[in-house]
Amino acid sequence: MVMWVFGYGSLIWRPGFHYDEKLVGFIRDYRRVFYQGSTDHRGTPAFPGRTVTLDSRPGEICWGVAYKVSKEEDKKIALEHLEVREKQYDMKLYLDLFTDLKAVTPAVTGVIVYLASPNKTKNVNYLGPAPLEEMARQIIKAEGPSGPNRDYIFHLEDALQKLGLEDPHVTDLANAVRRLLPFE
Numbered sequence: 001m002v003m004w005v006f007g008y009g010s011l012i013w014r015p016g017f018h019y020d021e022k023l024v025g026f027i028r029d030y031r032r033v034f035y036q037g038s039t040d041h042r043g044t045p046a047f048p049g050r051t052v053t054l055d056s057r058p059g060e061i062c063w064g065v066a067y068k069v070s071k072e073e074d075k076k077i078a079l080e081h082l083e084v085r086e087k088q089y090d091m092k093l094y095l096d097l098f099t100d101l102k103a104v105t106p107a108v109t110g111v112i113v114y115l116a117s118p119n120k121t122k123n124v125n126y127l128g129p130a131p132l133e134e135m136a137r138q139i140i141k142a143e144g145p146s147g148p149n150r151d152y153i154f155h156l157e158d159a160l161q162k163l164g165l166e167d168p169h170v171t172d173l174a175n176a177v178r179r180l181l182p183f184e
Contacts, residue, residue, distance in 0.1 A: 003075045004111040005082065006097060008032050008064035009052040010152065013159040016085065017078035019067035024163050025099040025107055026061040030054040032167055034135055034153070036116040037125035040088060041146040049142035049149035050127060050135055052156070052170075053089065053116035063165045066097050066111050086114040090123040136176035150177055 006027060007015060036053040043049030054062060069075050093113045096106035117123050130138075142149035157174045160167055 003069045003078070004066050004097065004108050005069065005078065006064055006066045006095070006111045006113045008054065008062050008113075009156060011067075012065050012163075013155050015065075015067055017067075017069070017081050018074045019078070020070045020074075021068040023066045023068070023097070023099065023107065024063070024165075025066055025097040026063045027054075027095045027097060027111070027113065028061055029056060029058050030062045031057045031060040031169070032062045032064075033129070033169060034139075034173055035118070035126065035128050036088065036123075037127045038088065038142075038144060038149070038152075039125055041144050042149040042152050043142040043144045047142055048125060048127065048138075049144055049152065050139050051149075051152060053126075054113070061098075061101075063160070063163070063167070065163070066108060082112075082114065088123075088125050089114040089116045090119070091115040091117050132172060132176050133180065135173060136180050139173070139177050140181060150181070153177060 032052045033055045034050040034052055036051045037048035038051045039045045039048045069078050094110045095113050097108040097111045099107040118126050120126055139149045153174050157170050
């Protein structure tokens with residue numbers, strides 16, 4: 001059986017596992033938000049960075065990239081990689097992926113989606129919403145083993161643009177980071 005994994009953050013530009021096909025698409029009733037704290041990649045426990053998670057919102061959509069993994073060995077390796085990489089994301093959902101805004105039938109069903117829930121008991125790294133400038137300042141100052149947090153948002157913005165996609169939350173926050181960088 002084939003496995004599909006949906007990326008809406010760094011998986012878009014750096015999946016880190018072998019895949020047979022990639023498909024640009026979206027999931028329904030979720031939006032991408034910089035509400036998840038990163039203490040292992042783009043920040044530290046003392047000063048967490050901000051990475052994206054999904055916020056359940058009826059009527060919203062989140063564009064990203066789905067990766068098809070067919071071979072059993074590749075699936076095993078991909079899942080092992082993802083379980084480590086996405087360890088701060090406390091939920092794994094199986095959702096429908098669409099490629100056409102007018103479609104009623106999904107292009108792919110049962111796409112794996114890693115999500116960081118707002119449940120602070122299960123997800124101690126959840127930061128939640130904050131004013132745009134506050135999030136931008138945190139992103140400017142945070143740095144972890146995977147590099148500066150600002151690189152994450154700029155890579156995400158660039159990856160979405162290369163796919164012909166725009167996410168106002170990502171764009172607005174990236175622009176706020178750019179505006180504040182000279183002053184930090």
